[in-house]
Amino acid sequence: MKLVRLIANLGYGSRREVALMFREGRITDAQGEVLYADDRVPHETVRVDGEALDPPAGLVIALHKPTGYTCSTRDPARMVYDLLPPRFRLRNPLLSTVGRLDRDTSGLLLLTDDGQLLHRIISPKSRVPKIYEARLAQDLRGDEAELFASGTLVLESETTPLAPASLNILGPRHARLTITEGRYHQVRRMFAATGNAVTQLQRVAVGALALDELALEPGQWCALDEVQVARVFEP
Missing domain, CATH: 3.10.290.10 (RNA-binding S4 domain)
Incomplete structure (x- = not known):
């Protein structure tokens, strides 16, 4: 070329x-x-x-998304693209977020211009685990882990049960949840189904790629190498 x-x-x-x-x-x-x-x-x-020169096509970025930013490309408010070099929004192929984190959720967000890789990560068939830490408005009841792991929980306005998810209790109002799907506001809606509310939410890992190991402060990003990308698909 x-x-x-x-x-x-x-x-x-x-x-x-x-x-x-x-x-x-x-x-x-x-x-x-x-x-x-x-x-x-x-x-x-x-x-x-x-x-x-910036990395060629096939770029994969890890961003520590702060709260207050959206994953949209047309939001009039602050967007995650505002945290990247302006020219990244003009790349061809397009640099897209791998799934989304809502405005009030922080943590590990991946972006790539590799369409095949993007779909491989988000495909339900891949069952790539996404790990979140949640702070809650009320104490946990004690039966949430069993409910989330059952594969029978149906969210409000849906008809298909969620895939089994793993919940680790870190404190009375603090938990780590691992899911393999990416439904709309899924983590918040799962806790809402138990009568609780999420007050703070952070994605701490995608697959075996953890935010801590990347040592990114909120708003910082880095390009991932092949070894790091492969960790996304490790259990």
């Missing part, structure tokens, strides 16, 4: 805008030599204004 097209696809600008960047000498190799629009050189050697 010619450099002008590659760089435009990474969101640095339209092809016309990127062509102008070439003419201005802003695109070079690692040694500072000016490159040209039709050059074909290794991705890792390209520099834009002296900075390494």
Whole structure:
């Protein structure tokens, strides 16, 4: 692929805008030599204004989503894309969230421009576990773990029972819940079905990839390597 097209696809600008960047000498190799629009050189050697080129298609990002941000691309309020370099929203293929976390939920959010990978992670057939820590408005009753694990719980306005889920009690009003589905506001609705309410919710892991091991502060992100992506599919 010619450099002008590659760089435009990474969101640095339209092809016309990127062509102008070439003419201005802003695109070079690692040694500072000016490159040209039709050059074909290794991705890792390209520099834009002296900075390494963004990762190519197949990018997977882990973001520590703070509360107050949505996963929408059109929300007039704050969006998770506001936490990333602006050009990431212009990448082709599109950089999409892998599932969603609602505005009031924080924690580990994955984004990728790899459509096949995205669907593999969110597909119910993959049964990728998503682990949440919840703070609750009331003390736990004591029978929630059995109910959630039964595979018989039907959420309000639905007719299909939830897949079995695992609940670990961390305190009277503090629990860790592992689910393998991604229904709308599922964790909050599960606790609501027991007469309780979630006051604070954080996703702490997707598969075996844990937020703690990434050492990301709220609002920070990092690109994942192949080993880290593979951990998503580990039980």
